[in-house]
Amino acid sequence: MSYDEYYVKSVIRTLPDWPEPGVMFRDITPLFKDPKALRMISDAFIQRYMDSEMTHIACIDARGFLIASIMAYQLQKPLVLVRKKGKLPGKTVHQEYQLEYGTSAVEMQVDSVSAGDKVLVFDDLIATGGTILAACTLIKTLGANVIECAALIDLPDLQGSTRIQDTGIPVYTLLAYEGL
Template identity: 80%
Template sequence: MSYDEFYVKSVIRSLPDWPEPGVLFRDITPIFKDPRALRMVADAFIHRYVDTGITHIACIDARGFLFGSILAHQLNLPLVLVRKKGKLPGDTIHQEYKLEYGSAAVEMQSDSVGAGDRVLLFDDLIATGGTILAACTLIKKLGAEVVEAAALIDLPDLKGSALIQEAGVPVYTLLAYEGA
């Protein structure tokens, strides 16, 4: 682990039993109060994607928006939003996915991306992978290619990153927490 990764990990809070008993929540909000940590995270992703030929950054509601907007600005790329169903105006498409108990859905505006677009999909954390896989389905339905799914944190014990890779989408995360 590099010094930057160690520093960023030291800023992230681990909150036991939130939002429910038995869950160890990885709280990234302190990164936004620490300009040094935020710069380290932003720089790591900017350097990774600066010369990759991606044409769009899609980010997932809501914490993915925070990092995605920084990347889009710094890389001078369009930013497209993947939101919870019912939150975007205009013509949209949606995709349902399973949760541990029940289901949820995400949506994108129908004109967000199209044929020939090469999309980086960004979220703050990969747990079970359901949200990212649903977003990948939407992007592909619109005719674009998902070049990579990226996140600040991976929880590999929950096997989401493995499921995303099995679906043919490369995954990159800056940090991993074993024993989610």
């Protein structure tokens, strides 16, 4: 089965004015009810990273967990979690980042990655890039290197993928949607 952008986009639901007026929310949850679409996107990412030098996949809370866990299983790579602050047990490091309306923070357990590890950062969507950039900072703080950031969806009008690339980290996405 090959990747079909039009089919996958037909499964993703667009919710206007959610969570606030003017936002076109791209809801990927229907993908998880459609085995064909889920297989298409999973296989596309697995094919891309099959011969990669990556040693770990870092996935971002929470929808990023779902696709990245399939990738980690198929590629036989460790999966490490980047979660909202206060959700991980044990010793953690955290990084704050700016939102349109304030700040938020993500964290990782201190033994998630270490020096010499080559990490792929995965999330479901890139908007402003703040969450992914915070995850990259955490990974670097722990001594590892980020080899690429990947997401199912890019919202290029919000410039997040450009902000990530401006730090020298490549970005790969399967889909792009114009607008907010």
